[in-house]
Amino acid sequence: MTGRFPIEDVSPVVACGRYPAKAVLGEIVPVSARAYREGHDALGCNVVWLGPDGAARPFTRMRPGEPGQDRWHATIRPDAVGDWVFTVEAFQDPYLTWQNAVTKKIAAGQGPAELANDLAEGARVLEAALELVPAADRKRVRAAAGALRDGKLPLPRRVTPALDLADLLWDHPVRELVTTGEERRLWVDRPRALFSAWYEFFPRSEGAVPATVDAPARSGTFGTATDRLPGVAAMGFDVLYLPPIHPIGRVNRKGRNNSLTAGPDDVGSPWAIGAAEGGHDTIHPDLGTPADFREFIAAAAEQGLEVAMDLALQCAPDHPWVTDHPEWFTTRADGSIAYAENPPKKYQDIYPLNFDNDPEGIRAEVLRVVLHWVGEGIRIFRVDNPHTKPFDFWHWLIWAVKQVDPDVLFLAEAFTRPAIMHGLGKIGFTQSYTYFTWRTSAAQMRAYCEELVAAADYMRPNFWPNTPDILHESLQHGGPPMFKIRAVLAALLSPSWGMYAGYELFEHVARPGAEEYLDNEKFELRPRDWAGAQAQGRSLAPYIATLNRVRRDNPALHQLRNLRFHDIDNPALLCWSKHDPETGNTVIVICSFDSHTVQWGNTTLDMPALGFDWHDRFTVHDELTGTSYDWGQRNAVRLDPYLQPAHVLTVRRPAVPDGSVSATTAPAELTVEDVPADLSGGTAPTAPAQKDDARWTS
Template sequence: MPISAVVYREGHHALGVQVVWRGPDGTERDRVRMRPLGAGLDRWTAAVRPDGVGEWSFLLEAFDDPYLTWRDAVTKKLDAGQGAAELANDLTEGAALLHGIVWQGRASEAALIRAAVAALRDDGLAVAERVAPALALEEMLWRQPVRRLVTRSEAYRIRVDRTKALFSAWYEFFPRSEGAQLPHRSGTFRTATKRLVAVAEMGFDTLYIPPIHPIGRIHRKGRNNSLIARPEDVGSPWAIGAAEGGHDAIHPELGTAQDFRDFIAAAAGLGIEVAMDLALQCAPDHPWVTEHPEWFTTRADGSIAYAENPPKKYQDIYPLNFDNDPEGIRAEILRVVRHWVGEGIRAFRVDNPHTKPLDFWHWLIAEVKRETPDVIFLAEAFTRPAVMHGLAKIGFTQSYSYFTWRTSAAEMREYCEEIVASAHYMTPNFWPNTPDILHESLQHGGPPMFRIRAVLAAMLSPSWGVYTGYELFEHEARPGAEEYLDNEKFELRPRDFARAEAEGRSLKDFLTRLNRIRRDNPALHRWRNLRFHDSDNPAILVWSKKDPDSANTVLVACSFDPGAVQWATVGLDMPALGLGWDDKVRLRELLGGGEHLWSAAGNALRLDPFLYPAQIFVVERADG
């Protein structure tokens, strides 16, 4: 983690600056000396590397460094040709300074320091010989400096998450649809377990499941968000709560608490982590409605206000009101989250967090991470940029994004450059589709567009995800809406994946390949290393990522046109690839195969959306 600061002092004496780095337990872990960033700028920089998850802290200490002041003066006088007579005071002062270091008890360096003191006091030696041992102490006394007149900054807190907070591949399915039998026999955790193998085979490491709690019966929605439900309609999982229980209960049709634990264990055995939905809203028959009516908003006519996003109405959902009993509602929600953490959940997808008080989230996330620092919170907040950034700053680990609505190369480049600028606190997660969102590009772009959006999401963002059915090219929308027809939010939707794969109507192999490329190339595990390159075709976006800790570099070119072959001449930013402008690169293509030799300019590229709408290259320096 890079740290920089402006630090200065009066006069010409040497200044030292250190980062004091403390671990989650509050103990000091390290002191890292900062170096000046350019002459005369008074800006200092250092890098620290935490080695564990949790809340770390650091502060800066600035101090007078008498050894550096002495060394600088002596070096300049020697360079000017001055002799022992002119340096007499410097030799005496240097010996006294170093003798004081020995007296302070630096045992491991005592021998070197004593030798330097003896040399400075030995007037039988030439002046250069007298000062040489003391000047040779520079590196040792840089790491363990003599510090006087120490001043300190305030302490700054840094939350350190596990790697998966940055790099992850998400897959979403409804457990009740897996193994379901129409018209209304729900799937269970046991039947959904059978689907886990396919999820793992595609390379997804996080499985997000919508709410698994009892679903309200009062004002239950029917198919396609109908206001009138038939007896067999299963309702929306986000209408949480019924006589069987609320946010800490499991829908009886899905199975028991033990079935849920077995489901989590089976997923873990395949390398998949289960992420739960945290939706803080209630059906009218949720137990909280009768037990804590003060947690809801009462309208002028005495009724409880249901959720609205005008002109949309959600009569099956009551939003929570945090104003009347903030302490009580906070304590209950913390209890609910602790319950699921106790069941083995370490990732939550939070529904509409921007509709709840931000200070509540700040408190809740801090409380949960204080006890269980590896928990991840993904914000499902398609809202104004300032609010999304605010949620990230108060503690949300990841966030849904505007990726879905960036449909040209120029728009995508501009958006990703904005993300890189805020990557020190915000980690977007790119989803081409969700149960709520079926963008018109997928409605009309055919299978090539599904490949295009998958490449963009998987190769641009370290974290990405898809909602089930994406691999089957599901694209039928409800008329006049940006969402699926026969939406799975309101009905069971079992799918015949095996038949689709046998008939060649599946994107499974393509998604598997993308996730394998992501896994095998550490350059794709980060945000801040994203760099764009020039293309003379506005329908083609070209970018690269270089891993700072290895030689791995990936270059991607992706077309935004699902209907026609596109050509481009590409210019490479060679320094972004870690190369010189006159170097050549060998590109090893990972989708269609083959190798290419490119230089900084004039590189021809052809993308066929009906074959591969993108090319993904591993970049290697060409010999000769």
């Protein structure tokens, strides 16, 4: 910092400026700092922004925050992808100093003689401003300066023209004693880095034919997987994530349900990468050729889907790296190569890399592999277990790739300690998996989301209700309503969310004693009858499509920093909103965490957070049912898990009473005690029994 005034506690800053903060193209980014000065003269602050091209963006004036805190605030909307630099400046504002003094002295009854020096000082400031204001305003400023110097005019006419310039001189201030803070960095990604809807499927399962007595199993291909793309696109997803598509090792191959012995038809885990056919830069021959993969990417793009690829830095025992570079692995005392372990779990089909053995060689090879796939059209990588590899390696790799293509994004699949997850975000990972799956009460979810919003400068969450590895007990036992509930929470709390194939079919049967699917698709082909499920009404796909449509149509849901929670008097319910001040778009959601019983609650909305005064009324439209309601600060809601476990309300301004319903089906501020016994919860309908095919009827 150079200059007269202290500038402290600048935000956004990550790790004391060691890493850049994050934003996306067009995002409203808040900037704040604490700045103060001695005495009573006025202080001003502004932000200077330099884009990736090195060109300065328009001067951004900062406004003071809560009185007495000396905190200054502004927002910026980046208009280019890349590395930005911003600096907070503090300065003496002679116009504000003059304005404050002269208005107080006039109010105290001082006349022209006593104000002679003040009037002359005001004229001097305005004359200095002539070179700063737009040409169209200079005549007005010159006239105001002349009026201050004209002793023949009565005092009000001498002063008023200068006081009327307050807005102009706020935007184009005279700045004296300018102090420049430290340069800070902001990396700006394309919008998909913040707002995205992911869908995961195994291409080998799409169009696959399981083994029979008369014929061996036949894998699906990129060609047969193309047939599934319209169904994924119809649900409103925009990122299609594929597990590893590389050759799968034959040595120590796992069988079904992670058994140690593989039969002749067992296809193995895609995460056991590498075989005689090749390694991380090779496509499994059962899936097709590189040309087939390029055609698949193009077909996905035609459906509005961007293909994301798995980056798993581990090897099967027969990966070419094991033969060509045995130094990249850990050798045990008996001379064998150590396979992966997470005691008591053992992964005999996987060799982890040892990044302390020939780190430069490993770095060069991994960068080559990643850029190979970037050259094939991949711009998103889901990174498997990044917390088990060195942080300095990831920091180097991510920024080396972005030097080649700044549009490449990296999703961290790291379910580990909070400090490590946050650390991965700081060093450059674009998005992160989270603890969303294990936050199963309204209080837990609110606290966790508030923690994520506080980390929005560097960590972008991606909420997944399920993955091939994770089938939480809430989905195992919660019935179809829980699938709706978790989808609402994932899709509308976070700007990015995803789900693994089978969720829309209510797949819920777990391997005994484990938090993962029985007959896990990681180890076997699992073709699904998508069309049959849809035709029989056994699919959640239309509901998912509605959620993704609401996300797409409402700009407020594209952001994370604007998430606000509101009080509701039932601990089984969660109420939150997102408001976009730029467009005025506002969405309010109330969601139940109870998949078995009816729940009532009364809201106490934070009206200013919604852009309203405390006494305002407004109309809300439920995007799930098509019903409109007249709402205010306090509203009663009734959520039935089997009919409507959530309200997804878009605010329509102003309130339109014609055809609207007050509150929901109940008067405002209705309490549970006022509800008839047959509506206040009671005994829920019996949850549908589990079917033999591991699906439920919705």
